Amino acid sequence: MPSSNIMDEQQTTCIVCGSAANQRCSRCHVTSYCNREHQKSHWKQHKTDCRPYVVQENLILGKYLVASRDLAAGELLLKDVPIVLGLRQITMPVCVSCSASVNGSHCCSECGWPLCSPECQRVILHKPECQASKCRGSKVVISKFFQINEMYECITPLRCLWLKQNEPKKWDQLMTMESHLDARQKSKATELDKTNVIDFVRGYLKYQDFVDEDVYKVCGILEVNGFEIPAPNFVGLYANACRLEHSCVPNTSRSFDEQMNVVIRAAVPIKKGDHITISYTDQMWGTSSRQLHLNTTKYFTCECDRCLDPTELGTHYSSIVCQNCSALITPPKIRTDNWFCTSCNKTVPAEYVTKLLKTWGEILANLRGNIADSEDFLKSTETDFSENHHYRTDVKLALVQLIGKQNENQLAGLTDDQLKTKLHLGKEVLEVADCFSPGCTRLRGLLQFEIGMTLWEQHRRQPKTIRTSKAAAPMLKESEICLTEAHQVLSVEFSMQDEHQVAQQAAEVKLLVAKAITKCKGKKK
């Protein structure tokens, strides 16, 4: 998205007394003052909404965020408290308080919804559905475990509806969020809301104290604005973060802290006036999967640079190999059209490509972490797909993380060739990640960790004479850079995330690498 002129959003008069302002808050660059005293006296009030962005609005995007000053990579942009925390609507039975898996051995003594332990009964989060379910007169009975259970679809909508009477300020905030009601009606998404939420709540739970329109609205709000929190398996709605615009190459990264607040940081340097973006899809999906996801769940067509470029920024992430001349064929503009090789003018029927993708897609789905099968997959798909095709990149990424994890001695237990493969694949995937997930992002951090650790292991295997000579320095330096960046990016993740432990390991090994660099410095080649 192009930069915006944000000056319209910034006041030119002192926020305290209304006289002409000649200075701005240096943190947000938005709020203005006529003198230092007024700025100081206003700080207590201002600090809660002092943020380095402003909210703007246009006809295509609705509301979106724009940087109010230059931002450095890694800088904190926004930390937002959830208005609602709920369970994913499509889920197997889980504890309604903490989302841990359950087998039916505990349930809420008041309403019967499953819990993982008696302690979870007291968790306040569970109150809305607990109260609604009591109307039933008898306890909720869950009999199907370990498979998707539609009964759970009502939990998070009930938590939203509960705000209307119990926390009206939060309800008002919720009601300002986009719900795409018309588009959801056309796509028949509201029919599912009716069957799985409204009819279930009225018929089974016997709870009647709501209007159907509110259910359609909150189901839309959840679908369009909900943030999936990985651990625990929750979905959260956030008043400020919900305004972030989508891009398939976003300029921020997101994480969650222990309190389930969402934390948004600049992933790359962001210029004043630039739109601030996140990705609503998986950046490592190909264009047609990303577009399908955005169209069917967020109700818009993405027109970012990556989506408009059939080569996906030169990566050929969705290209296939022409069976006639071996050139790469990029996808047609319209998904259902035939593909066309511009090198030999051969037309490839759309059905052929659909079948090719389906066949290999099924094989990919069944690899299930098997290293030998994954390597075979890469060999066999060489003649059908581009080197970076998303199927191949998916498998390469899995292999980078798998190789060395399946034996007790980890990297030390690998052969030299296995180490070489891990390093080579890691570097290939990192190049793709640099295009789609640039800067301080979790994906790049994890890849740099794997690369840094592999280089360190390769160094350790060299004969002592080489290990301690100047010739060892370039490989050590590369390892040090990778581990330093991995540590920087991953250490902002919170302790409950696996990445936090990875960051600690990166920091420990980085010290060993630094020591080895000192040792080989000053030595003859």
Ligand SMILES: C[S@@+](CC[C@H](N)C(=O)[O-])C[C@H]1O[C@@H](n2cnc3c(N)ncnc32)[C@H](O)[C@@H]1O
């Ligand atoms: C989570 S909301 C973002 C905030 C929303 N614009 C608002 O006014 O509250 C997601 C919706 O914003 C719009 N949107 C976000 N990113 C967009 C993009 N890159 N292109 C077009 N529309 C976008 C779409 O309507 C999408 O369903």
